[in-house]
Structure formats: C-alpha cells, structure tokens
Amino acid sequence: MKHALFLTGIVLFASAAMADDAPPWSENILDRPLNFEKLASQDTAAMELLISHGERLFIGKFTTADGAGRPAATQAIVPTKRRRPSPLTFQRLAGLDANSCASCHHDPVAGAAGDFTTNVFVSEGFESADFETIDPQFSNERGTTALQGAGLIELLAREMTKELRDQRRDVAHLARSTGTAQTIDLSAKGISFGRLTAHPDGSLDVHEIEGIDPDLTLRPFSQKGVFTSLRQFTVNALNHHHGIQASERFGAVWTGTDDFDEDGLAAEITEGDVSALVVWQATLATPARKQIMPEIWARAAEKGEQQFGAIGCAQCHVPALPLDSLIFEDPGPYETAGTLRPGDVTDGIHMDLATLDWVKALDRDEQGRVLVPLFGDLKRHKIADAAQDRLGNELLSQRFVPRDEFLTAELWGVGSTAPYGHRGDLTTLDEVIRAHGGAATAARKAYETLPEIERESIIAFLRSLEIPQ
Template structure:
C-alpha cells in the first residue's frame, strides 16, 4: 500500500543515520527492520512520511519550482514510510557493507551493488566550502563499499570516494557535443571513402582530445568500418560520470543513487506499484521526483578558484567602496597577497611543464549552453525507461542556460547583481567555458591504482580522468579515498601518467610548493546565507 504524504519542513529533522557495519555471513538476528505492511500501517497512525513528491512542481514546467523541489529532496531525511532503506538483516535498515548473503538484498529490482547506506543525499554529499556553507561533496570516511559481482566475498569488494556535485551540467553538455563530433567524423569518413572509392583513415578527435582512429575500406554501400577506440567505449559515446566513466547522464547518476545509496526505489527502474526492495512501499521515487533531482543537480554552481574569488573582492572594494567590502566579508571571499597570487600563477605553469595538462585539460568549451531534461541529444535520453515506464516528452523538456540561470552563488550589492559565480563563464564566441581540469577520457593508471576486479570491463587499472575543479575542498583523493593529501594522489599515479609522476618527484621543493598552491586554489564556493 502507499501512504498519504504530508509536507513537513526539512529543517525540523536532524536525526543521525544508523548504519549496520557487520560483515556478510555473520549470524542474523530474528528481528528485522519494520517493512511489514501491518507494522507500517501502525507506524503511519502516529508518524508521517518526510517527503513531498515533485509531480505537481514538474507539471508546472517552471525551472525554479522544479529546482526548489529537487533541493528539498536532496536535504530531506527519508523515513520508513517513504521507503528509505530496506531489511538488510541483523535488524538493520542501512548497511555500509553489501549483503549478497541475503536473499532480499541480492534479488532487488534492479540488483543493488551497495547499501542502502544513508537516509538523505547530504549525508554523504556535504563538505565545507569557501563561503562557509557546505554542499555537494563527500567528506572523509564516507566511502561507498560496492559488491558489483554480488559474490559476497570481501575480496571482490571495491570502494568509491564520494565526488562533489558542482558543475555537472557542463560535463554532460561537453559529453553530448563530443559524442556528436565523433559520430559526425565516422559518418564523414564513410562518406569520403564511398565517394572516392578508396580507403580512408582519420583520427577521432573532439575538442582537441584524441579518442583513437577510424579506417573505412570500400566497396560501398557496405564498406568495412574499423574503429580503434582509445579511452572511450567502442560505441564512441562519452559517459562523463562515475570514476569509471560508466554513467551516461545526470538522470542515470541520480536514479542510481536513489536506488543504491538510499534504498529509495525509483519507479523508472522497478516499475509502477512494484515493491522492488521488499520494504513495504511502492512508487518511492516517481519519474517526476527524479526529474526534479536531475534538474537540481544539473543547476548546481560551477567550481571556482581562490584567484577568481580574490579578484572579486578587489572589484567589490574598488567599485562599491565600504558596501562592497562588507559584501565580500559576508561572503567569506579570500584576500590573497601578491606573493600568494604569484605562487598560484607559477604553480599553474609548473602543472603544464610536468605534463599534467595532457589529461587534466584546464578548460573545454561547449557551443550549446542550454541544458535540457530530457536531453536534446538522442543518445542521452530514453524513450522508454527500464521497467516499461514512459519517458519524458522532449517537446516538453525543462531547459535552462548554464551561463545564466543557476539560482545559487549570485553576488548582489544592494539590489544589483554584480557577479554570478554559479553560472559558467562565456568566451568571446558566446560558448560556455567548462574549467574542469579533465578530458572525459579513460586512461590506464598503472598497477598501483588497479583493483582486484574489473567492475566495468574497461580494465582494472583504467579510470576516467578525475576533474580537478573543487580539488581543495574534496579530500581525501582518488577513487577509493586512499590519498589523504594531494601529494599522495600524485605519487599514486602510474601507467599513462608515469612520466608526469616522475617529473613531479624531480621538482625542487619550492616548485612543488607552488604546484600545490595552484591545486589548492581550485575550490568550491557556496556562501552560508544560502543554506
């Protein structure tokens, strides 16, 4: 059965999550989490669900209303009447260790690789930012333990460091345009070979990044097409999310987190009126709920830098005097000395000199600045969701401009907007600058970073280049959080990054200090008054 929901202010609830950390195969108690329909009915007589579904907000088509509903979903502490968690054995509702030994855990619809391990998104996605608030990143100690093979053997467990969630729309739009570029190159190469009745080989390059090559040999109309993909799946579709580059879109990322981490079973995965995780609740996350969360995540502010924030302080002071200085103080903007600025600038040059920018590209640009949910790119949207659920109509998409419309990090002096730190910058051609310090490409990082299992089939030591924007606020580092400092993370590099690692080790101490000054300059900003 499904219980009637009542809206309750999220700020009233500060309960701490209870986590079951027992290892698999330990003896289970007879008692279990409340998931029985009769027991849940009893609970509902005195308690209420914590969430309000976003169907009404999404039906308005209003970007602001949809964003706000997604914001509430991100913060709400779900309870049993919402369907959070599941019976994970030993009387628990949450677990940090996957329970493949339990029938109900291993047969959820769809299968889970982890959790449920939290009762709210911001249990894991939270950290202190420049500006004093805290939003969108994972602190130390909240790594996710996964069992993707469902073996129940700890030797097959892997860990994933929680990433920050800033700037996601820029990454998806980059992936969409780059995938379109690569498809166009394939089509053009086939066309050229057929027109000239001769073999043609061309590199596969998008936005200056090499993804292999294509070779086409006639006769046409059915030529032999050989794609030698490098750092990308054979279908030449870039999947910009997760450490292995395994998630296609923000929507996929969102619904996976609902299902795996929170135990909030999405309708678009399980189907209508199906209790896919045996917790007594159906239709836990509606299609509209996931739409609202997707829009909210897509509209998160971009990361920034200490240099940019310090420059903003100077501009506020110069243009608006004492009032500008007051605003800068309230926002917590840094005031870098000349020596600090120079160290960052020197460090950026060293970053290039030792070859780090070969993978960690400082910025890429996107022509289309309109983020659309569902996507305007056919490969990044679904007409029919798993479970037979109808997809959203692209003609009724929710659209916002990533260079203008993000609600957060707008800096005002009085009633005048003087800087929008949340929106992506534009270049001279009006394209959005995505200062990601990445390349959306898979790389072999060597034996030190190899796992015991190959989760995605791309290789146990193969990882998507981790974007460095926001680096200073997101320790610990690397896919499993093994590096407590940036220097450790660099030393762990190998494989395709081996030469850069050696170059770093050979630097003089002053050059290492300048390099770290530059990397620690890459920050997240979220002022406390916006919480």
C-alpha cells in the same frame, strides 16, 4: 505512454504544484511529489521551485515510509532480485549505506565530496550477485566525488559525443562511396580519442579507439566514466544507497510490478522528483579560484599554474573546454534503457543555464563559447602500471573498463576535496601526484625532479582551486 513532464519556454520551465496534504512536521521526504496535472507555461517562479524541491530531496533523510530499503532487490543497475531477503536494512557493503544524498556529498557544502568515512562499495554495476564482503574480488571501494559544475560537464559530454558520432557517420559514408577502407583521427573539442577505421561493407574497426567506449558515447560521471547523465547517476544512486526505486526503471512497465523490492510500497519516486534532483545538481555552481589569499600564496599559485602546464599535467587536466550551448535538457539525448528518455515524454525540461549568475561570470572564447574551467578532458586514461599501481589496485572491472583506467579527475575544486585517489586513502595532493603511473608517468617523474619550492608552488596552485562555501 508519454509523461507530461513540463510545458517549457525558451528560458525555462513549467510550474509544478506540490501536494499539500502532508502536515508541515512530516518526517517523510517524498510526501510532496511534484504534481504534473497543474502546469503553467513560462512561469518565472518555476525554476526556483524545481531547484528548491530538488535540494529538499537531496539533503533530506529518506524514511521507510518513503520506501527506503530494498529487501528483495540488489544494488545492481539492471533490476535484479536478491537470492534471499537481507537481514539488515542498512550495511556498509552493498547498501543501504546512506540516509540522504547529502550524507556523503556534503564537504564543504551540499553536493560536494566526502571524507573516507563516506566511501561506498560498488559491484561491476549491471546484473550482479549480492555481496556482503569487502573482499576486493567482489566490490570496489570508492570515495565520494563532488557534483559542483555537473550540469556543464554533462553538456560538454553531449556535445563531444555528437561530434565524435558525426565523425563516425562521415567516415562510414566515405568508405561506402569510395569502396575502400577509410581511417579517421577521432577528436572532440581538441581531445584525441584515437582512430576509427570504416570499411565499405559498413563494418567498423574500433580497436584503436582510446579513452571512450566503442559506441563513442562520453560517460562523464563516476570515477570510471560509466554513467551517461545526471539522471542515470541519480536513478542508480537512489536504488543503491537508499533503496528508493524510481518508477522509470523499477515500475511495472519494466519489471511487471510496481513494488519490485517487495517493501510494501509502490512507485517510490516519480519521474518529476527525479527531474527535480537532476535540475538541482545541474545548477550547482562551478568551483572557482580562491579569491582571498595572502600575497605569498597568490605568487606561488601563479608560478605553480605555469609549472603545472610545463611538466605535462595539463595534457590530461586540460584547464578549460569550450561549450557551445547552455541549454540543459532533461531527459537528455543519450539516456539509456531504464532511464526516462526524450521519446517517453510529451515535453521535457529545457533550462537555459546562461541565465545563472555563476555562468555569466565564466570566461568566453573569441567565438563566444563559454570556457568551462574543469581541468579535465572527460576521457579515460591508464594511470597505473607494474611499477606504480597505487591508482590501479582494483580487482573488479566496472562496466568492462580496464582496472587500471580511470576518468581524468576534474581538478577545479580539488583544493576542497581531500582525501584523494579513487579510494580516498591518499591524504595530500603531493601523495596523489606521486601515485600516478601509466600515461601519467612522465608528468609524475617531472614533478618529482623539480626543486621542492617548485613542487610547493604546484600544490599552492591546486589548493587555490576550491568549492566556494
């Protein structure tokens, strides 16, 4: 059955009327679901309405009347029943571990990062056993990452995925037409992802692919790079952290019941409410350069940015990547099973992010493409080794990603997101730089051999990359 999400125009969105039967003093957050029966095409107020509703859901505190709690369901991505009901609704291990999204994503503004106190424990991610322990054999402890600029990050990942898959298609066609094996260097937006060999019989040799899954889908969210979209990230987090089950994953079409977690509430969050959360996150402004600094800081930051590139940090923390299209679609083209997909809807959301003031302020290249100043490459790298394992100390693999590989952290708001490291246990930028190993060994050693004043200039530069308040 197709869901009529929105009637959309080129620039935006549909109107979505709210249910008006909830009293204004209601403590519940999901008591005013989006009503898709009343739609209006190209309503100029629709964007603001959708974003406002998404913000309300993000900062609001979920209640048991909303469906908070999952007595019979685990935190796993694949709907999985618990072996036995949990005696606790809230716990700091497998969850529930948060009342609201903003309780973790709040520093320095809603949607941003969090302190060590907001750390979460994650399993391998798929269909997993219950765990009520901090033993690293059963769970990984992770810090909260910032969501600012996430809409552009997802758009970059979509374009890079398409570029890589087009290369795969072309080399496979060449191998079939020539009758000989063909090898191609995989690259998207100037980022290398290794090599791919295609054979005439249609088989592919993927063992030289680097920093991405063999299916060539960039997954730009989570510290391990395992979530494809904001929608997938949101649906997962709602269940894991709050016990709110999205109908698109936990509804009867997938699980045979509309009350999978057996808390007495069915259809806890609708496709429309998930879309509102996605849109709010996708329109969060990118971090920016600090505008007001003492002259001594400005001079040091300028010098530090030069040193940052000179010692090799910018090879992975690429200052900017070009983005061709600013049209954000929800659901996106690479959604997976258990998440709403384009074929499930009559009309999806099509947002033109170019209409947003903060996007207009971004630089463009000579081809007119927006330069997304992420200081990242959306690629996984090995960042630990036997000599330097501080950033590779997890024992549990997540979604088959090696324990010592992590997605390059985008640094564009790093001046606002202390503490550092995947566990949030490194208190300064100097500490986390010195913790790098693996592929980052040469850059780390170059940093360590710099005179102190030049190391300080790199810190000054990084501290100037902040999330505006």
